Amino acid sequence: MTHAMTGDSPAGATRSPVVRQMNSDFESFFRGRAPALLRTAYLLTGDRHLAEDLVQDTLARTFRTWRRLADGGNPEAYARRVMYHLQVSVWRRRRVVETMPGELPERGNHSDHAHEAVERLALRRALQALPVRQRAVIILRYFEDHSEAETADILNCRIGTVKSHTARALAKLRELMPQLDLSKGVTR
Amino acid sequence: MNDLNQRLATLADEMADTDYTALRARVQGTARRLGRRRAAAHSAVALVVVGVTTVGGLQLLSPPPGPPPGNSATVAPVTPPASGGPTPSVTATPSTATSASADTPPGAVEHVPGRLVYLRVGAEIEVVTVVNGKVRTTSFGARKLGDQVATVSPDGSKVALVRPAKDLSEYPGDLVIVEPGGVRAVVARQVTWGDGNEPVWMPDSRRLLIAVNKMNGDTSTSQSYGYLDTVTGRYDELSRDPFPKYLIWSADGGYRAHADGNTIVVARADGSGSRRFSVADQPECERQCPYAVQAVSNDGRYVATTQADNGPTRIAGARIVLDTMTGGRISLPDTLGQVTGIFFRADNSLVVQTSNQLHLVSRDGRLTASVDRPEQTNSADLWRYVDQ
Numbered sequence: 001m002t003h004a005m006t007g008d009s010p011a012g013a014t015r016s017p018v019v020r021q022m023n024s025d026f027e028s029f030f031r032g033r034a035p036a037l038l039r040t041a042y043l044l045t046g047d048r049h050l051a052e053d054l055v056q057d058t059l060a061r062t063f064r065t066w067r068r069l070a071d072g073g074n075p076e077a078y079a080r081r082v083m084y085h086l087q088v089s090v091w092r093r094r095r096v097v098e099t100m101p102g103e104l105p106e107r108g109n110h111s112d113h114a115h116e117a118v119e120r121l122a123l124r125r126a127l128q129a130l131p132v133r134q135r136a137v138i139i140l141r142y143f144e145d146h147s148e149a150e151t152a153d154i155l156n157c158r159i160g161t162v163k164s165h166t167a168r169a170l171a172k173l174r175e176l177m178p179q180l181d182l183s184k185g186v187t188r
Numbered sequence: 189m190n191d192l193n194q195r196l197a198t199l200a201d202e203m204a205d206t207d208y209t210a211l212r213a214r215v216q217g218t219a220r221r222l223g224r225r226r227a228a229a230h231s232a233v234a235l236v237v238v239g240v241t242t243v244g245g246l247q248l249l250s251p252p253p254g255p256p257p258g259n260s261a262t263v264a265p266v267t268p269p270a271s272g273g274p275t276p277s278v279t280a281t282p283s284t285a286t287s288a289s290a291d292t293p294p295g296a297v298e299h300v301p302g303r304l305v306y307l308r309v310g311a312e313i314e315v316v317t318v319v320n321g322k323v324r325t326t327s328f329g330a331r332k333l334g335d336q337v338a339t340v341s342p343d344g345s346k347v348a349l350v351r352p353a354k355d356l357s358e359y360p361g362d363l364v365i366v367e368p369g370g371v372r373a374v375v376a377r378q379v380t381w382g383d384g385n386e387p388v389w390m391p392d393s394r395r396l397l398i399a400v401n402k403m404n405g406d407t408s409t410s411q412s413y414g415y416l417d418t419v420t421g422r423y424d425e426l427s428r429d430p431f432p433k434y435l436i437w438s439a440d441g442g443y444r445a446h447a448d449g450n451t452i453v454v455a456r457a458d459g460s461g462s463r464r465f466s467v468a469d470q471p472e473c474e475r476q477c478p479y480a481v482q483a484v485s486n487d488g489r490y491v492a493t494t495q496a497d498n499g500p501t502r503i504a505g506a507r508i509v510l511d512t513m514t515g516g517r518i519s520l521p522d523t524l525g526q527v528t529g530i531f532f533r534a535d536n537s538l539v540v541q542t543s544n545q546l547h548l549v550s551r552d553g554r555l556t557a558s559v560d561r562p563e564q565t566n567s568a569d570l571w572r573y574v575d576q
Contacts, residue, residue: 006307030208033212034206034212035206038203038206039200039201039203040200042202042203043199048202052206052214052526053543055211056214056215060216060217060219060222061219061222063215064219064222064223089453093505103207119195120198120202123196123199124199127199138192139196142192142193142196143196143197145193145195165533180192180195181191181192182192183296183364
């Protein structure tokens with residue numbers, strides 16, 4: 001087995017030009033896309049460390065298939081698909097962030113800065129109150145601005161499932177955050 | 189762009205100051221592990237194919253006669269449940285990751301010696317103990333909405349948590365003791381939690397140190413803290429001073445440590461020999477000082493600590509090791525990546541947990557061994573470590 005197959009790169013080992021190029025390409029991909037993946041992962045997990053764990057696993061899997069992806073594939077689409085599937089997989093579904101639903105901060109007279117912080121906290125907790133698939137649908141539709149068809153493709157489900165998840169998730173968010181303005185909606 | 193889109197973008201901005209160098213190293217490490225696992229799976233398949241071919245060409249593989257020895261097996265519970273309660277589920281399984289990783293230096297161990305106690309709060313509450321590499325998972329029943337700040341006793345036999353008595357917005361709450369299987373008993377009311385004030389198990393695994401609010405209607409009139417005996421329900425008030433935040437005991441129960449502002453206070457278990465150590469000059473103080481002490485060595489000299497800003501209530505894990513005698517800082521190997529927990533061994537060397545591995549690190553910060561973290565501890569928090 002070659003080091004290229006295992007991802008190993010021991011010091012002093014001679015790498016082929018192909019492997020060097022592959023590592024260089026992945027490095028560029030990492031620098032360019034890791035921040036965006038982390039932002040999405042943070043919304044999915046609600047926790048900085050879990051978000052980093054999720055992106056770590058996602059990019060490791062992406063690296064494992066890099067040769068195939070670099071040959072005409074779409075690494076970012078692949079990485080995002082992997083990330084969403086990891087998030088809704090059995091192991092990650094069992095992770096629970098300590099912030100519990102049902103304890104949304106009260107609205108009151110706050111300064112602008114404090115008010116923004118309270119609103120962010122409220123949204124984070126409201127997202128965590130959603131089942132993991134509903135949360136994924138909301139983030140794909142409202143944060144990443146994917147269409148229903150694209151969302152269904154990424155989550156490997158039917159468009160009808162995306163619609164029902166979206167409706168239920170929005171109803172829950174409205175219940176938890178009445179101040180949320182959803183009047184404009186998603187047009188696609 | 190609508191309101192929700194804007195709010196999600198603002199929330200995502202909180203993920204701004206990631207250490208990308210460390211993340212890149214973690215990605216590389218995980219990719220290596222995935223490669224090794226795939227290679228091992230391929231090797232196993234190849235062996236089976238060779239075996240079948242050798243024995244009889246097109247011979248079909250017959251199903252195994254039963255579970256292989258040493259594989260997952262349900263055994264009788266150690267602690268019988270209270271009458272009428274559900275039957276606890278205890279499973280003992282060999283660790284799936286007891287072999288040293290390929291990165292392990294020569295002479296390294298196959299598993300972390302001693303006992304590690306993990307707590308997982310998911311759909312159900314589970315305690316996972318790993319004793320010299322052997323994994324045992326005990327169910328403490330289903331998690332209920334409102335359960336807060338669950339903490340496992342040092343011997344792993346009980347879980348304490350706080351939950352609201354009536355509605356979810358209630359604070360403070362009832363202190364509940366959960367036995368294996370999920371039998372619950374309320375042992376105290378008006379117990380506070382949050383910001384390092386959570387109930388803390390004593391080393392005897394029987395008493396808890398708790399802070400209690402005295403209420404007049406919905407108004408708190410005073411607070412005290414003291415020992416609660418979880419067997420008799422007796423509460424012995426110790427003080428009306430503020431609760432010692434992030435209070436922890438050493439593995440042998442001989443020393444304790446807690447936070448007092450930006451100062452970590454270390455003392456013998458009886459309170460004598462108190463020593464105060466400021467963390468105000470640590471570099472993390474630009475953001476928040478790492479006063480949330482998580483572990484103290486058996487001789488009280490070293491503490492493992494972290495910042496308290498990664499959770500609204502309790503935090504899990506430590507990232508910094510400080511020498512409270514000299515003010516020095518033990519440098520952990522750069523190759524470890526993201527550290528999620530640090531505990532001390534009897535000789536003051538370290539057990540360091542990262543996302544997928546456990547590492548043994550010497551007192552001077554040298555990595556001496558690494559083993560894969562048992563898969564059964566996935567998504568569980570490491571609460572205790574005792575090396576004997």
